[in-house]
Amino acid sequence: MKKKSSYNYNVLSNVTGRKSFGSRTPDSLSEVKRRALIKAAIIPFVLVIIFCISIIVGSCQKEDTQKPQNVEKETSVAQQPKEKAKQPEKKKEPQGVDLVNPVRPAPEKFTRNSKMPNKQEREVCGEIIPSKFSAGRDLIYVTDSRVWWESDNDGENDDECDHTMHRAMEIPFRRLVNLVQAQTDLQLRVQETYRPEGVHSQKSLHKEGRALDITLGYKNGEKLKTAEEMRANYELLCKLAWQAGFDWVFYEYGSGTGPHVHASVNANRPYLTKNK
Numbered sequence: 309m310k311k312k313s314s315y316n317y318n319v320l321s322n323v324t325g326r327k328s329f330g331s332r333t334p335d336s337l338s339e340v341k342r343r344a345l346i347k348a349a350i351i352p353f354v355l356v357i358i359f360c361i362s363i364i365v366g367s368c369q370k371e372d373t374q375k376p377q378n379v380e381k382e383t384s385v386a387q388q389p390k391e392k393a394k395q396p397e398k399k400k401e402p403q404g405v406d407l408v409n410p411v412r413p414a415p416e417k418f419t420r421n422s423k424m425p426n427k428q429e430r431e432v433c434g435e436i437i438p439s440k441f442s443a444g445r446d447l448i449y450v451t452d453s454r455v456w457w458e459s460d461n462d463g464e465n466d467d468e469c470d471h472t473m474h475r476a477m478e479i480p481f482r483r484l485v486n487l488v489q490a491q492t493d494l495q496l497r498v499q500e501t502y503r504p505e506g507v508h509s510q511k512s513l514h515k516e517g518r519a520l521d522i523t524l525g526y527k528n529g530e531k532l533k534t535a536e537e538m539r540a541n542y543e544l545l546c547k548l549a550w551q552a553g554f555d556w557v558f559y560e561y562g563s564g565t566g567p568h569v570h571a572s573v574n575a576n577r578p579y580l581t582k583n584k
């Protein structure tokens with residue numbers, strides 16, 4: 309029993325590390341000193357290692373935070389050519405211009421209330437500037453027997469002339485007439501062109517004859533009859549107007565106006581007809 313008790317005490321001493329002071333021998337004192345010296349030597353060494361590790365980790369984190377900046381910089385540089393490519397191409401349509409073939413590929417879709425390009429009209433065509441617009445200089449009379457003109461069919465009560473449009477409209481308009489003739493069995497209907505006053509907003513390009521509202525109908529002069537016909541054919545008309553070279557095409561489907569295509573141009577386009 310005594311032996312067992314002594315064993316338990318030794319085990320307890322080893323676990324706790326506690327020993328009575330009086331039990332230390334010279335050997336154990338030198339052991340304590342040796343351990344203290346080792347600790348004194350190790351602690352600065354460990355501190356130096358921790359310091360080095362913290363510097364390395366800090367520099368890695370700095371690199372990580374710099375990476376997104378570099379990526380952003382690279383991205384912005386890489387995007388520059390794309391942004392340039394997105395800008396509207398410069399229009400160089402010389403005299404003897406091709407009025408038959410499309411100038412652009414057809415978009416895959418042209419849904420209601422969508423526009424091409426997908427920007428504000430004024431960004432593409434420029435705003436109306438009354439001081440720079442001259443009706444006598446800028447407006448021309450355009451006609452084509454293949455087209456149905458609303459003002460020719462509205463009787464005497466209508467004093468508008470839908471043949472009147474800005475000279476910058478002529479090239480894409482004549483091309484559109486040819487594209488409609490070539491690609492459909494329908495007739496282009498011009499519902500609205502130049503209107504200096506009245507129904508349009510103050511900034512409407514109709515006030516300079518730089519916008520027109522068009523639809524499609526039957527060649528006998530009748531309107532399309534069903535909503536399905538309109539849906540399919542007005543989308544086609546949007547695509548053809550875009551292919552014809554209008555600068556901005558909008559498939560209008562508001563509640564106030566019937567569905568129609570609004571196509572407009574920038575004033576700084578080549579002209580086919582020049583007023584004297």
Ligand SMILES: [Zn+2]
Pocket residue numbers: 500514519520521570571
């Ligand atoms: Zn319009």
